[in-house]
Amino acid sequence: MISFESDYIAGAHPKVLARLLETNMEPLSGYGMDKYCESAREKIRKACECPQAEVHFLVGGTQTNAIVISSMLKEYEGVVAAKTGHVSLHEAGAIEYTGHKVLEIEQENGKICAKALKAYLATFHGDENHEHMVFPGMVYISHPTEYGTLYSKKELRELAEICHEFEIPLYMDGARLGYGLVSRNTDVKLTDIARLCDVFYIGGTKVGAMCGEAVVFTKNNAPKQFMTIIKQKGALLAKGRVLGVQFNTLFTDNLYFEISRHAIDLAERLKEILLNKGYALYINSPTNQQFVIIEDARLKKLKETVAVSFWEKYDETHTVIRLATSWSTTEEDLKQLETVL
Amino acid sequence: MISFESDYIAGAHPKVLARLLETNMEPLSGYGMDKYCESAREKIRKACECPQAEVHFLVGGTQTNAIVISSMLKEYEGVVAAKTGHVSLHEAGAIEYTGHKVLEIEQENGKICAKALKAYLATFHGDENHEHMVFPGMVYISHPTEYGTLYSKKELRELAEICHEFEIPLYMDGARLGYGLVSRNTDVKLTDIARLCDVFYIGGTKVGAMCGEAVVFTKNNAPKQFMTIIKQKGALLAKGRVLGVQFNTLFTDNLYFEISRHAIDLAERLKEILLNKGYALYINSPTNQQFVIIEDARLKKLKETVAVSFWEKYDETHTVIRLATSWSTTEEDLKQLETVL
């Protein structure tokens, strides 16, 4: 049985785990006050070329989205997101649980288009009844998106300009950020993101860590008393070192980018294999997630030897499935896949 | 200046106010424990032909929606509603504030169609990732809808059957229920609603009361300790009598239906006048709200003498406006309107 089920099927990257082992018995203060957290913060600030950035470590993606969004919104505001956004669909209502509406707008291949965003915001403010409506108070995008697609630098800049015009922050969910940054079809660098977004997170769980996401506030805009807010939401890890050591390792010697590149290389090979085998791509993804339309009977058979993810029903007899590579995928996995497809 | 701005531009129906005056100095216990509340409950149970109904009085519509929906949903559930539903658009996120998502689905003229509802619910349960999603835990409809339209008895029955099949309650927002029940184009009676819906409310604010809505739980399904829940949400009126006396009066001698009929008669006349004057209806509403597409310059002029409601922009140069009649609209109002249109 080989698995392309997700990009979180393995534990931590061996180098990350090795550092956890090496530092394991050092006595350290809790709650992110240790030297590894501090060092990791500094390395991330450097990688972002954003010396004023405030960096906080959290455990998982949904948790990060809920805390960042709810703590940056005013109580009468909601967050604008693509209908297909992770916060819209696959977080079990975590954002609404914090009391805020996800204002879902149209998308294309998982991306919000600047024109639609601008029209939405303008319509809202032009509506004479808007005081009875949820105010759009932030824009959420994911990069890569849930469909593996990427914003171009131009698209990102346009979104940032609109947010700036309407005075609301732009937030990027970077659960798979590494895989986006090293894609062969992108002109967006980490420094661009740090410059254009008001807040974003660098995903660890899916890119080499056993758990952990690094939130970066780029504009001296971290919510006051953010640590207490994290505690209040049950998200303050007692052994903050676990996150600090991991991110410190991922941002040493370019590890985060190298392991991402490995996943992208294999994803491109995966795409070739799928196309060669006559599979129809649901979307042409430039990152580590590949989406395929497959006939249901064929899927049933495939699942006997390969773990894949159900994505959605395509039609009565077809299903969209996802195959993901990650830092842990091997050449051998691909070879085996090729034989059973 | 004449006003067709809304159906809540006047105070209370004179008979309702008279009864408030007559009973004003009687010492009564608070919080809905008085004899007028009890009498009103009994009259509503009778009008619904639903002796087991539990009836609670609340102050306003958004409040009622938020309390009914949040107290009937499990914490991991959301409420299915039309994209155009009042809870979706015009309650400033009151439902999300309670921690629950409004699961917006497609609509037609403000109505949810049975087929779309069924498809939505079936797709949800067929999705292998549905444990990561908000569970649909209730269906919300408004009758009349926000566009003045009405469900037929057949449509209502179909929705009820689907809800029954998926074991979730059907909730009807009856903010303007009176105007729906006496429409010339309906086969739905109050008793049908009490039979088909699991919970609904009879709107008072827009139909003769100065404030107040009567929630009716029809299936022995009122949330336990509902009075405490109402208190917790800041919605327990100290002088519950104010609501009791009003509903007791509205449900005496058919007052609720008679004053609704007056509004409908005038609404039909209003529609004729609008059509005669060459206005284009945005929708052909069988109830007390009429929606008209009007050229912006003409609207500007109209507003000098007539108060109307902005509804939405139709296109660059046109706006959809709403003109509403109510129990308080007079023949004289219509005559004056006719002269200035």
Add this chain to the structure above:
Amino acid sequence: MISFESDYIAGAHPKVLARLLETNMEPLSGYGMDKYCESAREKIRKACECPQAEVHFLVGGTQTNAIVISSMLKEYEGVVAAKTGHVSLHEAGAIEYTGHKVLEIEQENGKICAKALKAYLATFHGDENHEHMVFPGMVYISHPTEYGTLYSKKELRELAEICHEFEIPLYMDGARLGYGLVSRNTDVKLTDIARLCDVFYIGGTKVGAMCGEAVVFTKNNAPKQFMTIIKQKGALLAKGRVLGVQFNTLFTDNLYFEISRHAIDLAERLKEILLNKGYALYINSPTNQQFVIIEDARLKKLKETVAVSFWEKYDETHTVIRLATSWSTTEEDLKQLETVL
């Protein structure tokens, strides 16, 4: 049967009701945008000698407390209140429902003492773990308190100074404010309250209105988009006029104070009667609520002819009960009471 059960056993003061009747058929815009609301706001600003005050009308006391407190606190803050405070004990957890803790501190006769408050705040900030604790973000007092007692001007000033020192607002719940302001044992005037408190509310429900409370923000400190916040909490009355007309009347020709004085005069008489009849006061209240310790058997008998409120058990065989006067209490009520005590 005579009733001293509470100060909300009658409807509205006749003059208030008369004005509702007179204005009943005037077409007015909703949501507090009408001329009566505006006029009432202006009269309250004048009575407070606080021209910059922002005045908002809400329906009830628990609702007002929950909205004011939650919208002024930061998300990691709680509100400091006496253990006996209405928000602590008798609002069914309405404050916690908004996500904020009530930080209960010791009290004396319902009052917070400045020394205890200062010690609490100092201890909090001196605690090395305070980032893991709820931050005190507001001080809540009631005046009169739940036990009918009053702060002196000196006490109020001390509390205000402490709040100022710790940079948190002082909020006064004035559900029975009228009865406090005209007490024979007070040196606190409405203008003192407006000067010393950051926000407070003038109670209507218990002082002449059928419902309604007027929130006054005195320091240009009303939460941004407060109307939308009110809507989101289900508390925006469609017919805002109902509140506007009532407060406009109460603040015309000193009505609010005159009817309060009537209640206080009768409360002093009531106290005399109780003492003459040999009842033990639980507390010597200078306002309209009187608390009596009564033997249980005697209470049982008393209840056959007089409606009173259970307050708390005093010991195995005695109960503390409350008898309240209000604007609606009559000399005749007292005479009757005297005969049956």
Add this chain to the structure above:
Amino acid sequence: MISFESDYIAGAHPKVLARLLETNMEPLSGYGMDKYCESAREKIRKACECPQAEVHFLVGGTQTNAIVISSMLKEYEGVVAAKTGHVSLHEAGAIEYTGHKVLEIEQENGKICAKALKAYLATFHGDENHEHMVFPGMVYISHPTEYGTLYSKKELRELAEICHEFEIPLYMDGARLGYGLVSRNTDVKLTDIARLCDVFYIGGTKVGAMCGEAVVFTKNNAPKQFMTIIKQKGALLAKGRVLGVQFNTLFTDNLYFEISRHAIDLAERLKEILLNKGYALYINSPTNQQFVIIEDARLKKLKETVAVSFWEKYDETHTVIRLATSWSTTEEDLKQLETVL
């Protein structure tokens, strides 16, 4: 510098970490669906002698408390806890954030006494105004308590009986459960806890894991769709294996108990050393946390070589500090401490 700052100053127990390393590259499904989670659940059920137990893994203690408490309470209920309880004081309002009040009652050495609990519950139900109050819907205890103390089996049984009588669940916070179970002064076994409590959690973070707590529902009473609830609260770990592998290891070959015993042995030694050196114990704790009253000047000096925890101010010139042992404390640590005390 030696550290007795807390019981979470080191990473994971070496055996736990070794297993994480061994299993690191196995492809496994996420969200707790892997074989290690299943195996760990089974081992915990066995250790509890509770075959029907439902076991869920969460990341941290505050998170666990908030999710268990909020998902088991009805919306109008609060949780009864000692004033000194972790949920009362040191979780930054995490419980209130879920909308529920912590109903704080008197305690002795961190423990709730059965008599006080019974009196509280009886008083609540006897209060004629209790429908306006937060209903006590659960009892929260910690074992060991925040002061290191333990309930006896008799005390635990009494609490359980009261909970049973009032039909509310008894919940035990076992953040340091291991250290309690192997104390030299306890007659409470894990099987007693599983029998007497309706739900409890077995702490991992402080007892050998790098993170993780195991919630055990013992009476077929796990909230419906609990996994979705966990996701909604942002607490569903993508790589659930990290928790599964850890607990699977901790509950293999008695590891959890053995490492706890090590900590207790050293804690008893620590207590001796402290007493020999003339320190005054604040409380005589039978578990791994020791509380000492220390003169402030002496504390200042001590902190130069030993990391300890501030607990609370004792008086003007003294402070209560906490010294904790854990599985990671060494004999060497104690020796060094002895030399510097």
